[in-house]
Amino acid sequence: MTALSLENITKSFGPVRVLKDINLDVTEGEFIVFVGPSGCGKSTLLRVIAGLEDATTGTIRIGGRDVTTTPPAKRGIAMVFQSYALYPHLDVQGNMALGLRQAGEAKPVIAERIEMAAKMLSLEDYLKRRPAELSGGQRQRVAIGRAIVRKPELFLFDEPLSNLDAALRMATRVEIARLHRELGASMVYVTHDQTEAMTLADRIVVLRDGRIEQVGTPMELYNDPDNQFVAGFLGAPSMNFLPAGPLGARGATLGIRPEHLRVAPDGALKGDVSHVERLGGDTNLLVATETGDTITVRLFGQHEHRVGQAIGLDYADAHAFAFDAEGRRLRD
Numbered sequence: 366m367t368a369l370s371l372e373n374i375t376k377s378f379g380p381v382r383v384l385k386d387i388n389l390d391v392t393e394g395e396f397i398v399f400v401g402p403s404g405c406g407k408s409t410l411l412r413v414i415a416g417l418e419d420a421t422t423g424t425i426r427i428g429g430r431d432v433t434t435t436p437p438a439k440r441g442i443a444m445v446f447q448s449y450a451l452y453p454h455l456d457v458q459g460n461m462a463l464g465l466r467q468a469g470e471a472k473p474v475i476a477e478r479i480e481m482a483a484k485m486l487s488l489e490d491y492l493k494r495r496p497a498e499l500s501g502g503q504r505q506r507v508a509i510g511r512a513i514v515r516k517p518e519l520f521l522f523d524e525p526l527s528n529l530d531a532a533l534r535m536a537t538r539v540e541i542a543r544l545h546r547e548l549g550a551s552m553v554y555v556t557h558d559q560t561e562a563m564t565l566a567d568r569i570v571v572l573r574d575g576r577i578e579q580v581g582t583p584m585e586l587y588n589d590p591d592n593q594f595v596a597g598f599l600g601a602p603s604m605n606f607l608p609a610g611p612l613g614a615r616g617a618t619l620g621i622r623p624e625h626l627r628v629a630p631d632g633a634l635k636g637d638v639s640h641v642e643r644l645g646g647d648t649n650l651l652v653a654t655e656t657g658d659t660i661t662v663r664l665f666g667q668h669e670h671r672v673g674q675a676i677g678l679d680y681a682d683a684h685a686f687a688f689d690a691e692g693r694r695l696r697d
């Protein structure tokens with residue numbers, strides 16, 4: 366069944382169109398991630414789904430029900446924000462219970478759901494603490510717990526990990542993936558972090574300037590992008606783009622991912638190493654080419670390359686992407 370369906374959604378703030386003809390179906394149990402550059406409309410789209418903003422035109426269905434004009438509390442959603450949005454005067458238990466109390470749930474039901482959520486999120490020892498007595502990661506777990514206890518049809522996450530440091534981000538990311546597996550719930554998640562998008566999503570929706578550029582599994586988008594924007598957006602370091610003509614390649618632009626270049630003295634590309642990044646497991650080289658471009662090369666393991674060293678690079682044709690002058694992918 367379709368958990369969420371967006372049909373021809375547009376959203377304008379005054380004269381500014383922020384969302385342009387968005388169409389998307391989310392299957393039950395699916396984890397969908399919206400990514401795109403700052404200002405592309407990710408948060409606005411999530412807020413339109415939640416009912417915190419009205420769509421200017423279009424239809425929103427959740428679990429088959431038209432909720433386009435339904436208030437947020439009646440949409441069957443629970444939202445987790447970057448800012449946690451916890452009540453400071455309530456303890457963890459009180460924060461998790463509040464929505465259920467307001468919905469008139471019976472006390473034993475509330476207690477049972479809090480126990481389940483606290484167990485899933487390892488919060489059992491913190492139920493009597495107030496938000497100020499918790500770490501950032503624990504606060505975010507409470508915010509997630511508050512969403513879980515409501516048993517929503519659809520979870521909405523707006524950059525929930527942005528306030529956490531790198532180690533905690535990773536740990537919480539793994540937690541969210543586990544929760545998704547255990548709950549089997551439908552989730553829509555906004556982030557500008559492509560690692561989160563790649564690791565959490567069943568399908569990624571890449572947005573740009575209020576439009577959907579491409580929808581697909583992480584590996585579909587990575588291996589088979591429809592255009593130069595998607596190709597450049599996913600992958601770190603990002604794909605190299607070079608003028609195709611001088612290399613005798615097809616189209617206007619040649620795209621090669623850094624990990625698909627190999628050092629070869631008589632390779633098609635020649636230049637000088639301009640910078641070396643030794644990451645331990647990988648080595649990144651920046652190479653200034655004879656044609657004035659800079660290419661990033663990602664080598665597995667540790668290498669002895671030096672700045673200033675002349676270098677040749679090669680790639681397999683199967684790993685070369687061709688784009689036309691408008692950035693559209695040219696497929697064979």
Ligand SMILES: Nc1ncnc2c1ncn2[C@@H]1O[C@H](COP(=O)(O)OP(=O)(O)OP(=O)(O)O)[C@@H](O)[C@H]1O
Nearest residue numbers: 378381383401402403404405406407408409410557
């Ligand atoms: N209430 C508002 N009134 C006017 N313009 C708004 C409003 N909310 C958002 N916008 C504009 O809509 C566009 C999309 O904003 P949105 O917050 O959805 O982007 P985003 O992709 O989530 O960006 P970020 O990654 O920076 O959070 C931006 O240009 C923003 O300035």
